[in-house]
Amino acid sequence: MTDHRASFDAAITFGNGGDLVVHGFRVDLPGPDTAESEIAALFVASLGLLMTDTVRLTDLRIFAEPHKGTRGGPSDRRQALEAPERGALVELGRLPHEGGTHLEAPGGDLAAVPLGGAVDVPAVVVRVTGAGRRTIDVGSLAAFDVRGHAVLLHTGLRAGHRLTPEAAAWSLEHGAALVATDADRLEDDARDVLLGGGAPVVEGLTGLEGLPPTGILFTAAPPRLQGVGRAPVRAYARVPKIVESRTK
Structure with a gap:
């Protein structure tokens, strides 16, 4: 079975104030049809972020690539x-x-x-x-x-x-x-x-x-x-x- 990953830019706001912006971030995916909401959740889990308010993904791409071991992802065993x-x-x-x-x-x-x-x-x-x-x-x-x-x-x-x-x-x-x-x-x-x-x-x-x-x-x-x-x-x-x- 071919592994898949996603690449994206993301902007996060936090419930207790502040924000975070990243470019070209990558996470492991369970499959090529993973919903954007689930990719956003994987992103938050991979960084161990707390008190997130909103997560907005842009320039989202899904492609075949071996998993790297995203925390909370499909290969985190x-x-x-x-x-x-x-x-x-x-x-x-x-x-x-x-x-x-x-x-x-x-x-x-x-x-x-x-x-x-x-x-x-x-x-x-x-x-x-x-x-x-x-x-x-x-x-x-x-x-x-x-x-x-x-x-x-x-x-x-x-x-x-x-x-x-x-x-x-x-x-x-x-x-x-x-x-x-x-x-x-x-x-x-x-x-x-x-x-x-x-x-x-x-x-x-x-x-x-x-x-x-x-x-x-x-x-x-x-x-x-x-x-x-x-x-x-x-x-x-x-x-x-x-x-x-x-x-x-």
Whole structure:
């Protein structure tokens, strides 16, 4: 099923005074026939706005585009993590001739990576595939609840997008369990921040375009090798049935 999103300008007034104007805002839609009133509600929910009085949309366009994980939108599946059912498995690891998929451990010791930090970890997919800028900064991550989650960076490229050290530090401060990317490698400065803060790094993923932005479980368990800091892993995601059924 093809995902759809909306782009629009919006003007909001608030019941306790003040207003807000935005241009070119985008939200995920449940379908191509979503009513304008529902799009306005999704916009308000995505920003967590309170005491809104009127919402006026202009220059509204609906188009096919993968969901990005709008808060309160069709791909926001946080409740699915409360009691996930076993569901479909999605291969995320590259074959060796494609460069493989690797995990690097904090402290240079794969044996110290706990199973709970590498198996069935709740995950969010941060898509920057359509972004004009190639810098993945705090603004790319801030809409997601990353505490206890694997942060999967979907760049659509094996090189070219750069995770900033500030974004890496923000991920740690907000409790991310690990950070992974479909690029061959993260920038050294961002990797150093993550590993220094105790978060494993997974590089060389594939197949992220087939995942919903939230509600999935990520696995990339490394071999239990003492004194070895980096090794190939077979990475995959589990899409619980409650999420799978809502994305069909």
